[in-house]
Amino acid sequence: xxxxxxKFELIQSYVNGELPASLSIGITLHAELCSVCQQKIAQxxxxxxxxSFDELSNPLLNELSKLDFxxxxxxxxxxxxxxxxxxxxxxxxxxxxxxxxxxxxKDKSYTLPSALxxxxxxxxxxxxxxxxARLQLDENEIHSNLLHINPGGGVPEHTHKxxxxxxxxxxxxxxxRGEYHKGDFIMLDGSFTHNPISEKGCLCYTVANDxxxxxxxxxxxxxxxxxxxx
Numbered sequence: 587x588x589x590x591x592x593k594f595e596l597i598q599s600y601v602n603g604e605l606p607a608s609l610s611i612g613i614t615l616h617a618e619l620c621s622v623c624q625q626k627i628a629q630x631x632x633x634x635x636x637x638s639f640d641e642l643s644n645p646l647l648n649e650l651s652k653l654d655f656x657x658x659x660x661x662x663x664x665x666x667x668x669x670x671x672x673x674x675x676x677x678x679x680x681x682x683x684x685x686x687x688x689x690x691x692k693d694k695s696y697t698l699p700s701a702l703x704x705x706x707x708x709x710x711x712x713x714x715x716x717x718x719a720r721l722q723l724d725e726n727e728i729h730s731n732l733l734h735i736n737p738g739g740g741v742p743e744h745t746h747k748x749x750x751x752x753x754x755x756x757x758x759x760x761x762x763r764g765e766y767h768k769g770d771f772i773m774l775d776g777s778f779t780h781n782p783i784s785e786k787g788c789l790c791y792t793v794a795n796d797x798x799x800x801x802x803x804x805x806x807x808x809x810x811x812x813x814x815x816x
Contacts, residue, residue, distance in 0.1 A: 619769035715739025740783035748796035757788030
């Protein structure tokens with residue numbers, strides 16, 4: 587069951603088209619699995635469409651009301667003509683079936699959500715029980731990845747100088763705040779410190795705008811490669 591969702595303000599920015607592609611993809615991935623957020627997005631999209639229509643139509647109607655139209659064509663004639671134009675062609679539109687995209691980490695295959703079908707992906711890099719493949723979104727300091735944690739693996743305790751978004755695509759992991767499952771949307775900033783561990787393995791979509799910073803014991807020695815994971 588999905589327990590972690592984007593904040594309302596983030597969904598509103600998503601509907602308004604104000605987010606970078608990486609964050610928009612994260613919300614899309616979550617919404618594919620979450621009926622609650624699907625409904626919120628649909629409602630906000632409808633409200634935005636109504637506002638946009640009113641903003642466009644009111645000035646246009648004002649201008650049209652000033653014009654004097656003279657025509658022998660009735661509304662019914664116009665409508666019938668439009669329908670004839672639409673139905674006159676015998677052409678049939680065909681659509682190519684979109685094949686699900688597969689990725690393999692450590693000999694395990696995953697079917698990716700449709701939102702990731704057309705995004706180029708770099709070669710997977712591995713360190714210990716972690717594997718990471720960069721998504722080629724070209725957003726400068728913002729890095730988007732598929733992060734795979736092998737069973738029994740985890741990311742050492744860390745925080746971030748910027749933000750960290752994780753959408754769980756498969757499996758589960760836990761930290762000191764609880765357990766996360768497929769579809770959960772976790773947005774953290776530098777005020778959070780955590781140590782994600784996956785007992786059975788998991789695949790995540792991650793976004794970060796700065797390297798993670800290890801905070802505990804000998805793991806601090808890994809800080810020079812903190813940008814490898816995110």
